[in-house]
């Protein structure tokens with residue numbers, strides 16, 4: 001590429017979203033309401049603990065509250081659901097985030113579906129997911145919403161583009177694919193059983209990496225001028241994209257850190273403020 005690659009600055013997009021929340025949080029506080037996000041972490045995975053802590057810190061910086069529930073690694077589905085039901089019934093809690101993934105003995109779908117729809121600020125319930133698929137969710141899943149917000153902020157056209165999403169998890173790959181489809185992209189969804197991944201990615205005008213494997217997306221898979229959104233966040237602050245190699249081919253790319261991650265957190269805060277405002281009626 002002769003032209004310089006645009007670095008999509010997630011910190012800037014996140015700040016823009018958070019700036020828009022300040023006056024809303026203030027207005028709520030004048031009515032005696034402090035928007036509160038409850039996070040649930042099951043087990044002691046250190047990376048997950050870090051994300052949950054970052055979410056709590058971000059809440060407090062904006063004058064919001066965060067309620068952190070930590071359950072031990074051996075928690076059963078029933079015990080987890082009981083905790084969720086307590087949060088559903090607590091009028092001071094506006095949003096509930098159950099950190100994905102959960103330990104294997106837990107039925108993650110059943111746990112997600114225990115979250116009351118009006119508190120499902122991460123769009124993980126079956127109903128929230130379906131509403132998002134049809135394009136009218138109150139709260140689309142935060143990381144997919146962050147990816148769309150970055151595209152919008154930089155006015156990157158989606159309509160008619162071929163988007164290739166690598167990954168199909170319930171909180172990331174699958175919902176972002178549907179959101180791109182709703183924006184009239186032509187979407188190909190790839191996963192661990194996909195054959196000829198490199199060839200498919202090389203046809204993409206927009207690439208979304210949501211795999212969970214460091215530097216998995218190779219530079220020589222990337223078409224000249226493609227837009228790359230790297231949602232991956234692996235140990236050592238490394239994304240799912242081989243950044244240096246892909247940078248040379250792409251017209252625009254999100255870095256890691258300071259790409260999709262901070263926007264995800266801003267989106268979570270925004271959804272929690274939205275949910276708190278609904279309490280005003």
Ligand SMILES: NC(=O)C1=CN([C@@H]2O[C@H](COP(=O)(O)OP(=O)(O)OC[C@H]3O[C@@H](n4cnc5c(N)ncnc54)[C@H](OP(=O)(O)O)[C@@H]3O)[C@@H](O)[C@H]2O)C=CC1
Nearest residue numbers: 143167168169172191192210211212231232233260261264
């Ligand atoms: N920045 C943020 O806000 C967020 C970042 N993340 C990060 O994004 C990444 C993905 O997270 P998440 O979706 O939760 O992860 P999951 O492990 O739930 O899903 C990974 C997906 O990648 C697919 N996959 C695995 N190996 C391959 C392969 N060799 N080729 C093609 N596809 C493959 C899997 O396929 P299959 O379905 O067939 O198993 C699966 O669909 C992680 O790095 C995570 O940390 C996640 C959420 C939010």
Ligand SMILES: Nc1nc(=O)c2c([nH]1)NC[C@@H]1CN(c3ccc(C(=O)N[C@@H](CCC(=O)O)C(=O)O)cc3)C=[N+]21
Nearest residue numbers: 051098099100101122142171233257258259261262264
């Ligand atoms: N139900 C659910 N929803 C999630 O949204 C969810 C989840 N489960 N499980 C785990 C992943 C991971 N995740 C991140 C969010 C922000 C950063 C982030 O802000 N990262 C900073 C780096 C911060 C630092 O390390 O200092 C950055 O990229 O710049 C990273 C990762 C959300 N997740």
